[in-house]
């Protein structure tokens with residue numbers, strides 16, 4: 161059914177439908193009535209939640225904000241402000257096949273092709289008015305510099321406030337109090353912009369939700385260690401929507417609790433669809449979101465991605481009685497931020513934990529963050545005897561995607577593995 | 579067309595002095611104009627601004643990803659080369675992702691006895707200033723310890739005043755350019771370069787000579803009046819604009835005027851770190867700062883006061899901060915023509931095409 165819908169809406173004027181709240185209501189009805197089928201109940205719950213959130217945004221009755229991928233969404237869930245994530249929207253656009261529409265829109269206005277296509281897509285989406293114009297743009301500076309620059313540019317063009325969370329690279333007490341202070345500042349700016357008053361208990365609730373989510377995510381990651389774990393990387397990548405928008409919400413906690421239960425059940429029933437792979441792999445950075453068969457091809461060749469660095473739970477326990485410090489701590493502890501050795505250590509840790517035979521880095525063009533120090537990563541993994549494959553590509557823009565080339569590289573890599 | 583006020587001999591002497599200085603030990607290379615050179619100097623070391631090797635393909639390319647800007651790749655190339663072995667240390671700022679990755683690559687592939695990454699905030703709020711002041715304090719402590727010296731706040735104040743004096747002098751040459759202009763701005767950019775390389779006392783001597791000639795120079799330049807702004811750029815670009823008939827009236831570059839804005843007095847009871855933090859953060863911002871776009875609303879009015887005929891904006895390919903800034907500039911400036919140049923850190927490969935585009939632009943606004 162989903163494929164049918166994708167096929168139908170993959171037409172010239174299809175992006176326009178994005179703006180109709182009724183589309184989302186329709187989608188919700190289809191999910192509820194099982195017209196749209198998903199591999200997990202948790203997936204259906206997540207889709208329903210996503211549709212509800214997007215509908216709120218396109219209804220334009222409530223003030224809402226754009227958030228960048230790593231912005232602390234706990235603040236927004238505490239205030240009850242709907243979130244629109246342009247990066248997630250770009251991934252979705254790519255999965256439905258109309259990213260080119262937005263990319264070309266951006267490129268026709270002199271936006272070149274050297275920056276990240278998640279952002280180019282967002283620029284095109286906003287300029288062509290398919291993406292909704294928010295009451296404020298909220299970005300955090302850690303990891304993704306492009307988002308900060310794009311959000312602040314758009315905020316100036318459209319004359320909307322830009323709220324920046326400036327996250328230092330050092331993880332120490334000075335940084336912690338600097339970030340905590342800014343979180344307070346952002347809350348009061350959001351109150352002013354949206355007219356919603358802040359309630360401390362709601363923030364505590366959001367942080368308690370985030371902590372609950374952290375624990376259940378850890379549990380899911382443990383379950384994925386099981387040789388009969390049916391949870392594939394493809395499914396795991398679908399859930400990333402929540403990681404970028406849902407932390408702090410009750411809904412995200414519920415989705416992951418459901419997922420954990422389902423995984424447990426399936427493992428208990430030994431209801432595995434797949435035989436154990438010949439090679440286990442760790443995936444670094446994101447995958448392409450447009451139609452592609454990389455993961456399937458790997459599977460075909462006996463290799464399976466058993467974990468993705470983006471699903472690693474990098475932050476420690478969050479304390480609802482000290483909500484902002486907890487959020488600040490989470491921001492500062494991202495393994496992919498700060499010295500490259502932090503990311504390398506986590507890669508090694510995950511590789512050992514999931515007992516992988518090799519590591520694949522999907523090098524998304526324009527992502528300075530993930531690609532900048534690839535050589536250092538390669539050298540460090542080589543020292544550990546961990547085979548490493550770099551797949552150059554683009555997560556959103558499929559115009560240079562050459563399946564044949566990718567397959568040749570994969571073939572070479574797997575041959576080397578054994 | 580080319581007109582220099584001091585003659586080639588002066589510039590040659592300057593270049594020789596810089597070359598000689600580059601042989602010195604105890605040099606600490608810095609790359610970003612937010613680097614607190616005063617702290618380096620107060621520890622008895624020579625802060626030395628490092629510019630990248632010009633070019634488009636490097637041996638260093640295998641160490642830094644090809645989607646990082648040519649400036650950082652060119653810098654790594656130079657550091658990796660034998661001739662830079664004498665560098666004692668490097669100080670970087672997390673100005674942008676490219677710089678951070680450059681720092682990791684340096685540590686890994688060209689370790690020095692001292693290397694440091696400064697954590698520069700993106701805001702100019704009071705908490706940001708306090709955070710930056712604290713960062714400067716830590717940096718001073720780390721460098722003093724490394725050097726085995728007890729560098730006091732007194733020693734730091736001394737350097738602050740010394741550098742500020744030179745900044746003030748250089749700022750002076752930029753004054754009074756609203757109407758007639760007797761000296762093309764590329765000369766000032768060259769002087770600023772010397773200021774970032776030579777020890778303050780040596781620079782003062784050169785400046786003194788220059789200023790003497792400058793005072794007696796009266797001939798006004800004619801041609802389209804240009805404002806030059808953008809990212810790090812190959813040094814010959816400013817001179818090229820002049821060579822093609824433009825008059826560089828004003829620049830907004832971190833290799834030019836922007837680095838000079840440190841002329842305030844300390845407040846009563848202010849310690850040197852808070853003073854430096856305030857000075858560095860309140861100057862006209864680089865594109866990576868959160869408030870970089872604010873000035874754009876006022877820029878056009880300011881440029882009109884200077885009777886600017888055209889804006890030349892240059893950014894290095896793969897530089898996100900300046901790329902986004904350029905988009906905004908185009909959006910905000912309505913009445914003054916803007917030429918946007920995307921380029922490499924290279925005077926040779928880029929120049930042919932640059933030359934044509936700049937000539938056409940100057941022709942258009944003439």
Ligand code: SF4
Pocket residue numbers: 229247276277278279303304305306307524526527528529530
């Ligand atoms: S891919 Fe990289 S540049 Fe693009 S949004 Fe993600 S972190 Fe930012």
Ligand code: SF4
Pocket residue numbers: 647648649650673674675676677809810866894896897898899900
């Ligand atoms: S030119 Fe741009 S990308 Fe390169 S170091 Fe400077 S700010 Fe960073």
